Structure formats: structure tokens, C-alpha cells
Amino acid sequence: MNKSRNKLFSAERNDVSEEFRFLLNSKSQRVTGPRLEILRVLKESRDPMTISEIHGKVKNKNMDLATVYRTVNLFYENNIVCEIDFKDEFKRYELLYDRNHHHHIVCRKCRKIENVDTCILNELEKFLTEKGYSEITHSLEFFGICSECRKN
Amino acid sequence: MNKSRNKLFSAERNDVSEEFRFLLNSKSQRVTGPRLEILRVLKESRDPMTISEIHGKVKNKNMDLATVYRTVNLFYENNIVCEIDFKDEFKRYELLYDRNHHHHIVCRKCRKIENVDTCILNELEKFLTEKGYSEITHSLEFFGICSECRKN
DNA sequence: ATGGATGCAAATGATTTGCATGAAG
């Protein structure tokens, strides 16, 4: 069985996992069951997830928590996920690839999360470039009380 | 010794501690040695501090780490300090009162911290108000490589 | 074949908590 046939066969069975294979290959990282599975869980989530939320959603119930930690950290170092701090005790992770850069607003009461797509920070980053900084990134999160919570 | 004489006496000895007394009173929180001392340490710091940095700077070497945790959390709940996430393992705290709202840029290599005073987020907050959110706050941190680190 | 990934168990380390005592209002 030659390479192209093999690839075709995989793609027929599961387009998404093929997508993840390309992603991991492009970062020179090995393609393994746990990695594909964690990518699937992250891709299917509407919101950024904590480590234990990810662990709770994986199908293979033998997957160790330590594996989730190690895998997500690997993804973080390879810019596959970003890390988000919502000022509670847990870090959250969100798939970066195939998504546009965006921020969030979190209701301080019900913890509902919505995306904020606008990004007006280019000017600020330009200012920091002029100050001598390079490779600038930023993190921005909003907090507030949503309209439903205000009614109560 | 009546109350006003006592107050005057304290003020003569230490203006700053008088300032802190007012602050704590205004939040209906008791004025204690550890609280005044931690406020002093935070006030004297140029940069946001971790819990253990604060603990290392207090003069009273008997002060327990647990006291620092409890005190800083109290300050956080009473909006006396804000909490800042620089994406390392420690949370950092910075005095809010008597300071203008500002953000930071952190060099990813040497971890140098500088303030970023500009705040152009009012438009975004207006947008979120129209979406139904109230009491909106935000957190914004920048990361980059500073000019000295780039030379190496 | 071989280096890297995983599961398991144990260690680590930051943060929290129970309790007795002491201080603040």
C-alpha cells in the first residue's frame, strides 16, 4: 500500500483526524491517539476548556490526567492552543489554528462566555514596536454582569 | 489619652500608615500590623508582586505566608489590589488605590515589566454595554521581546 | 531499532483550612 492510497483511505474514514495529522506533522510532532483525541475534544468545544474538562470529554477513559497536561502543554508550546486566564483557579485552553484571534467576555455571576471579535489593539502594538519591542502578543479579557443575571 | 490625640500622634510618626488606616476604615476592615505592613510593601514596589515576593519584603519575619495569602485576598475582594496574570506560575498583585488604571508589557525573555498607560478600550466597553453587560472590567497584558534581549 | 509518548504511582509545591491565642473595635 503506497503513501497516497493510505492517505486517501484515512481521509475517507475521518476527514477531521486527517486535518489533525497534517497539523501535528507541520509542527514535527508525533501523531498519537491521545493527541488526536484531545484535538477533537478542543475542536468540538464552543468555549475555552480547563484541563479537567478536556479529560472528562475524551472517549478513552483510560487516558491519564498527566497525559492531558503533557499534551496540552505541548500544544501550547507549539502555538496550537492559547491559554486564557479568567481569574478563577483554572487555566483554560482554546484551539488557535483555523480560528480568528478574538477575546472573551465572561459574566462574573453565571460565568457565561461570549466571544468578542473586534480587535482594536493594532495601534497599541505599533506604539510598543516603536518602543523597541518585537514579537508582540497580548491577552485581553473582559468581565461584566450579563443582562439575565442583572434581572435577578 | 483620647481618640483624636492618638490619631494625631500616629500621623506625626507615619503619614503613610495614616493613609492606609483611612483606606482600611473606608472598606470597614480592621487595621492591623500585618495589613499596614503589606500595604507598605506593595506601595513601595515598582512592579506587581507575587505572594512570596511580598512575604520576602515584609519587615516582621514572623509573619506567616498564610497571613499574606489571606490579607492579599481580602485586599483583592475589596478592590484595594488588582490581580495580574503574566502567564507564569504565579499571580501578581498591584495596589489599585492612588494609581491610574494601566496595563503592562512583559519581555518574554528577561521578564522585565513596563507600564502601558494608554487605554483605548472605552469603545469596546461601550459595545459590550450595548450588548447588555454592566459593571464591565477588563484585563490586558502584552508580551514581547525587549530591545536588549533582541541584541543577544 | 530507537527515541519519544503514555499510564501509573508518587512527589511537589502553591494555596487553604482548623484551631488556639491574641488583638481590634
Place this chain on the structure above:
DNA sequence: CTTCATGCAAATCATTTGCATCCAT
């Protein structure tokens, strides 16, 4: 004098690590 803050010690809990085994390349 009553409530609350503190020091001390112990507990908790998220995260990391060592190691033997297994798997991807």
C-alpha cells in the same frame, strides 16, 4: 467583651515527574 485576625501545623489539590512499557517513525 466579643468579633475577627494571626501563627502554626496540617490538609488539600492542581500540576509535575520517574519509571517501565508501548508505540510511532
